[in-house]
Amino acid sequence: MNTTGYDPNITALLVIDPYNDFISEGGKLWDRLKGVAEANDCIPHMMAVLAAARNARLRVFYALHRRYRPGDYETWKYIAPVQKAAWSRKTFEHGTWGGEIRREFVPQPGDVVAREHWCSSGFANTDLDLLLKRHGIQRLIVIGLIAHTCVEATIRFAAELGYDVTMVKDATADYSEEAMQAALDINIPNYASAVVTTSAVVESINPVSK
Amino acid sequence: MNTTGYDPNITALLVIDPYNDFISEGGKLWDRLKGVAEANDCIPHMMAVLAAARNARLRVFYALHRRYRPGDYETWKYIAPVQKAAWSRKTFEHGTWGGEIRREFVPQPGDVVAREHWCSSGFANTDLDLLLKRHGIQRLIVIGLIAHTCVEATIRFAAELGYDVTMVKDATADYSEEAMQAALDINIPNYASAVVTTSAVVESINPVSK
Amino acid sequence: MNTTGYDPNITALLVIDPYNDFISEGGKLWDRLKGVAEANDCIPHMMAVLAAARNARLRVFYALHRRYRPGDYETWKYIAPVQKAAWSRKTFEHGTWGGEIRREFVPQPGDVVAREHWCSSGFANTDLDLLLKRHGIQRLIVIGLIAHTCVEATIRFAAELGYDVTMVKDATADYSEEAMQAALDINIPNYASAVVTTSAVVESINPVSK
Amino acid sequence: MNTTGYDPNITALLVIDPYNDFISEGGKLWDRLKGVAEANDCIPHMMAVLAAARNARLRVFYALHRRYRPGDYETWKYIAPVQKAAWSRKTFEHGTWGGEIRREFVPQPGDVVAREHWCSSGFANTDLDLLLKRHGIQRLIVIGLIAHTCVEATIRFAAELGYDVTMVKDATADYSEEAMQAALDINIPNYASAVVTTSAVVESINPVSK
Numbered sequence: 001m002n003t004t005g006y007d008p009n010i011t012a013l014l015v016i017d018p019y020n021d022f023i024s025e026g027g028k029l030w031d032r033l034k035g036v037a038e039a040n041d042c043i044p045h046m047m048a049v050l051a052a053a054r055n056a057r058l059r060v061f062y063a064l065h066r067r068y069r070p071g072d073y074e075t076w077k078y079i080a081p082v083q084k085a086a087w088s089r090k091t092f093e094h095g096t097w098g099g100e101i102r103r104e105f106v107p108q109p110g111d112v113v114a115r116e117h118w119c120s121s122g123f124a125n126t127d128l129d130l131l132l133k134r135h136g137i138q139r140l141i142v143i144g145l146i147a148h149t150c151v152e153a154t155i156r157f158a159a160e161l162g163y164d165v166t167m168v169k170d171a172t173a174d175y176s177e178e179a180m181q182a183a184l185d186i187n188i189p190n191y192a193s194a195v196v197t198t199s200a201v202v203e204s205i206n207p208v209s210k
Numbered sequence: 211m212n213t214t215g216y217d218p219n220i221t222a223l224l225v226i227d228p229y230n231d232f233i234s235e236g237g238k239l240w241d242r243l244k245g246v247a248e249a250n251d252c253i254p255h256m257m258a259v260l261a262a263a264r265n266a267r268l269r270v271f272y273a274l275h276r277r278y279r280p281g282d283y284e285t286w287k288y289i290a291p292v293q294k295a296a297w298s299r300k301t302f303e304h305g306t307w308g309g310e311i312r313r314e315f316v317p318q319p320g321d322v323v324a325r326e327h328w329c330s331s332g333f334a335n336t337d338l339d340l341l342l343k344r345h346g347i348q349r350l351i352v353i354g355l356i357a358h359t360c361v362e363a364t365i366r367f368a369a370e371l372g373y374d375v376t377m378v379k380d381a382t383a384d385y386s387e388e389a390m391q392a393a394l395d396i397n398i399p400n401y402a403s404a405v406v407t408t409s410a411v412v413e414s415i416n417p418v419s420k
Numbered sequence: 421m422n423t424t425g426y427d428p429n430i431t432a433l434l435v436i437d438p439y440n441d442f443i444s445e446g447g448k449l450w451d452r453l454k455g456v457a458e459a460n461d462c463i464p465h466m467m468a469v470l471a472a473a474r475n476a477r478l479r480v481f482y483a484l485h486r487r488y489r490p491g492d493y494e495t496w497k498y499i500a501p502v503q504k505a506a507w508s509r510k511t512f513e514h515g516t517w518g519g520e521i522r523r524e525f526v527p528q529p530g531d532v533v534a535r536e537h538w539c540s541s542g543f544a545n546t547d548l549d550l551l552l553k554r555h556g557i558q559r560l561i562v563i564g565l566i567a568h569t570c571v572e573a574t575i576r577f578a579a580e581l582g583y584d585v586t587m588v589k590d591a592t593a594d595y596s597e598e599a600m601q602a603a604l605d606i607n608i609p610n611y612a613s614a615v616v617t618t619s620a621v622v623e624s625i626n627p628v629s630k
Numbered sequence: 631m632n633t634t635g636y637d638p639n640i641t642a643l644l645v646i647d648p649y650n651d652f653i654s655e656g657g658k659l660w661d662r663l664k665g666v667a668e669a670n671d672c673i674p675h676m677m678a679v680l681a682a683a684r685n686a687r688l689r690v691f692y693a694l695h696r697r698y699r700p701g702d703y704e705t706w707k708y709i710a711p712v713q714k715a716a717w718s719r720k721t722f723e724h725g726t727w728g729g730e731i732r733r734e735f736v737p738q739p740g741d742v743v744a745r746e747h748w749c750s751s752g753f754a755n756t757d758l759d760l761l762l763k764r765h766g767i768q769r770l771i772v773i774g775l776i777a778h779t780c781v782e783a784t785i786r787f788a789a790e791l792g793y794d795v796t797m798v799k800d801a802t803a804d805y806s807e808e809a810m811q812a813a814l815d816i817n818i819p820n821y822a823s824a825v826v827t828t829s830a831v832v833e834s835i836n837p838v839s840k
Binding site: 059078126 | 281285340343
């Protein structure tokens with residue numbers, strides 16, 4: 001499989017959960033992510049990949065976690081621990097700054113924003129698969145947060161559903177190096193056909209930019 | 211299978227697309243639906259089933275069609291005819307009265323509103339299946355619009371996904387008697403384990419009301 | 421949308437349930453299908469479309485109903501009427517002639533046979549969507565049985581999932597003209613972007629054959 | 631949530647990939663799994679949970695990986711690395727001993743065996759979700775192989791789809807302690823509402839056995 005060179009007719013950039021609560025100073029989870037994020041230059045790398053994708057006219061898709069709203073979980077008979085945590089923290093609370101997308105990553109006209117996901121996978125219980133198909137997309141370049149939850153989940157689902165995936169390993173972050181390695185070194189390489197750096201993927205997307 | 215007697219722990223009422231554009235005087239499609247809807251006493255029947263369900267503490271779920279927003283379809287490579295029609299008519303336009311739920315059917319606290327669906331099935335590309343499971347629901351009583359598109363599609367998907375379905379045949383409507391019969395007489399009886407009248411289902415839900 | 425001219429890189433022929441029980445003399449349901457099937461020249465048309473697809477190197481996919489096996493339904497808490505009928509008739513019984521594919525339609529090397537479906541849609545609870553994606557397929561030409569159940573269900577799901585669909589209206593059959601019309605005239609035109617004759621689709625697939 | 635005490639009406643045991651190739655002496659992957667499997671007493675624990683479940687009349691479901699067959703992948707446009715590995719090793723080859731279930735875990739009458747899965751999740755592209763619903767199952771107790779691929783994937787999907795999950799942490803195994811910990815300590819606790827030992831789950835299933 002040719003992983004250098006991404007045909008814009010069938011390739012999209014998928015940006016996962018670039019919320020203020022995750023990646024902005026003052027966000028509810030920034031203090032837990034900051035160490036790995038800064039060591040990885042996560043935010044500049046996410047910006048670089050996004051810019052390269054826009055420059056190459058790759059369509060940009062967003063997979064966004066459910067913004068917390070009162071009443072979301074009170075009536076559920078069963079709830080997964082990751083959802084219980086989101087509930088107790090009111091992560092990405094709807095109508096608050098923490099539930100807004102960090103300024104540099106706000107969707108632009110022509111971008112496609114899938115329905116919010118309730119758990120970790122951007123595909124589960126959303127219209128992401130439909131919207132990718134309706135745009136003829138077969139390959140995904142993935143950036144965003146958090147490596148071992150939403151990013152890994154979305155990549156696992158993408159592979160199960162039949163998409164070809166490239167993961168940009170320095171355009172993500174996690175709560176700890178251990179969790180980051182679990183995602184990037186142990187799990188994602190089974191499902192993504194390429195796990196690459198920002199500079200490599202930018203070069204592949206925009207070969208003439210050299 | 212016992213279709214009289216609905217255990218509220220595992221049964222929900224599912225209300226499909228009770229938008230002003232469909233069932234209110236002045237709605238974009240009311241003129242096309244009016245004949246069958248009035249002959250069927252569709253709206254009073256929908257109100258009666260909803261009241262009976264609330265009285266019996268059956269949880270109420272809503273399956274709602276995508277409210278039209280500018281930019282919805284311009285970039286799609288493929289589009290189904292039913293979506294092309296929704297696009298050209300701007301059906302259920304977001305932010306307009308036509309895209310609001312008819313007054314008597316507005317969701318109440320404790321009701322569960324699934325994400326909007328893009329085509330006809332309330333299950334496809336939405337969180338309806340998840341939210342039903344998270345509330346322990348295994349059986350659905352279905353009312354709403356339109357019989358041969360969203361209602362039939364949602365019932366077909368419900369059966370494919372493993373739910374037991376009761377269709378209330380006089381709490382729906384359609385563009386023509388022929389389309390109504392295609393749904394109620396030819397197709398839905400293959401997928402719904404019961405196709406009943408409002409009076410029968412109300413009696414089953416609230417047996418003591420006799 | 422260009423419906424004449426099917427790019428073999430993204431288009432497949434989907435053949436639905438060409439079992440002996442449906443379309444061979446002596447099959448369990450042939451007597452019920454015979455009238456419409458013969459009036460429609462269903463079998464010669466299915467053969468013509470299949471031959472044209474193979475000639476044009478369109479990949480051929482099969483969506484096949486569950487072959488009945490003892491124990492299939494005994495433990496189910498809920499069962500749809502269409503499944504109860506399959507159970508009582510032992511339709512497409514595994515290991516019998518009725519559960520074999522009619523001779524002219526037996527899959528060839530390179531064809532892709534999806535897992536059997538339990539209800540009517542070739543997509544529900546199967547790997548059909550995955551296998552289409554893994555072959556880069558975005559458009560489907562559909563032939564097979566029965567118009568108002570498995571064919572309509574599969575087309576409805578295809579549209580919901582994002583595929584572009586062409587239905588070949590004289591390469592199918594049904595239990596009655598009324599059921600056939602419900603499928604071909606009322607429902608399928610909402611979901612298939614083209615509903616065409618065998619001669620039209622053969623001409624589109626093999627334009628040089630003119 | 632009450633994790634001790636499992637109502638057999640809504641709880642099932644899910645056994646994942648107990649193939650000879652994984653957990654029998656001589657299996658293709660046994661040498662890679664042996665170290666962790668033996669340190670964890672994986673096989674005796676799997677047997678103990680299975681026996682307890684049968685004794686308590688919990689229904690037993692099987693999620694089984696695609697048995698390799700020639701022609702499986704040759705025509706795929708895209709393939710995930712985990713599938714490429716299965717292809718090159720011919721893991722669980724159909725018709726061979728390695729593709730058979732280890733003797734102690736062979737399905738019994740009344741057990742439910744879902745269609746084979748192509749990648750890692752027992753839910754993706756299979757009928758597992760349908761068959762669970764058709765039996766009224768809402769909660770899963772999970773045992774089997776391999777922790778960080780099929781087990782973790784199936785648990786992630788189960789949570790996304792709305793099931794309550796209990797993972798039996800000493801009834802699984804992996805290629806390395808590091809991969810095992812990535813699954814059991816980092817990822818699965820986000821999605822399974824309980825991660826317990828065999829002795830704890832056996833006691834919960836059969837409280838009177840004390």
